[in-house]
Amino acid sequence: MSFLNKLFGSKKQENKPVNQDETKELLEQRKEKELVEGTNNENSELESTINLESLGDLITISSGPVGVSTGSTATDFYVYEWFIKETGEVFYxxxxxxxxxxxxxxxxxEAEKIREMYDTDVRFVGKDLTEDEAVELESQEMTRILxxxxxxxxxxxxxxxTKRGNGYDRSSNTPSFQFEKAPTLYVNEIEEHYYNLKPQLFDEVNLENLKxxxxxNWSIDEQVNTIYGGNVEKYLGETKNLLLKNGSKVLKSQYAKSTTAWIYIGDESVTKYNLVQKLALDRIGRKIPTYHLIDVWKFLKDNIGEFPPVPTTDALININPTHNRVPLEEIKNLNDWSKGYDEGMPYWEEGNKExxxxxxxxxxELFDLARYNGYEAPALYxxxxMAFRKLKDYDNEIAIIDEAIERSQTTEGGVNGTFILEIKERREKALLLKKKV
Structure with missing residues (x-):
């Protein structure tokens, strides 16, 4: 038996389903849809809750079941688990x-992909259960395994x-983020363990491909900001500016026929990288050289020279927005995100329809009501x-972007780097448009 078979279990060689090709195609289509649309693999009805229980002067925190009862009165529910025969590993x-x-x-x-690749079986953890008993036992069994x-x-x-998470976290073999060093395309624990995928380097920069x-700007979070010392705008601005000064054209469409390279600002998974390369092959007939921003920045610095100053337009333009929005300090539910979401989100939904x-x-007007009631999600801003841009009201567009940046940096849960970078780029565009008016 090979080393990989010992470690990961033997792959199926016989007793494969008759519709193996159809099953594989369906799985791949499902995976592509999830990666493109950001959907989850689990039933949308599933959720996880936290229970707070008072024991005298103490409060204990425990996890509620991950499933939700539908109210069924049947008593023939069961809890099952899928496992790999050779290793006994439970994967679902x-x-x-x-x-x-x-x-x-x-x-x-992922579970179906493992069933396709390995010789697997099923066993029952409990039978003849009520639905509530099955929901509870399912959670208990997951907790035991983890x-x-x-x-x-x-x-x-x-x-x-639980002591461990599920297998969707980055593999422990993923290199840590470092200042001015490109990350790798990463794999998660499931992909590394069951599929033998490994982290992958970005391509080496070639000047011809920078035309x-x-x-x-996907996947930019506080960890990724370590690469840029918290100042991603500096590296992005200098890189774009030097490219433009040397005759390059920065495109917007990822699958434009004239695209010569993709430059990632954040990091990305090997799986999604492979998917977008497949889409490029399908749409424009070729794969796209893929670089990381920090590598391009270093390449330009070493081969072309020092970066010229990035021009700014703020000092040249007066911003005078006219609006009826209440000041930030007068917003309701300012310190209660959940209540603000509940009371404000319906106004945003109606406003977006309008x-x-x-x-x-x-x-x-409806966005103002959503904001006043405490809704502050990126979707609102x-x-x-989009509404102010359509109206060519650049003063209000710039003002609301400034507010969004200010609030996103103080929001519980940290900075949404992708959102901030996106709206800062829109701000620069709005300034240029206002300058032309």
């Missing part, structure tokens, strides 16, 4: 009735406060910006 835990345990799970992409074994579960939603690049119909003034 579920509950159901009837033939659920052996049915194709369309939303459990606390007492090294098995990688493919369940997207797991109980809180018409597209910058991709914006799409072309009723821009009414849309802005994106909608504001």
């Amino acid at each position: 835990v579920g509950k159901g009735r009837g033939n659920r345990y052996k049915a194709f799970h369309e939303k459990a992409y 606390n007492e074994t090294n098995d990688r579960l493919t369940n997207r939603i797991i109980p809180f406060f 018409a690049p597209v910058f991709l 914006r799409k119909k072309g009723n821009l003034e009414r849309a802005i 994106k909608s504001y910006v």
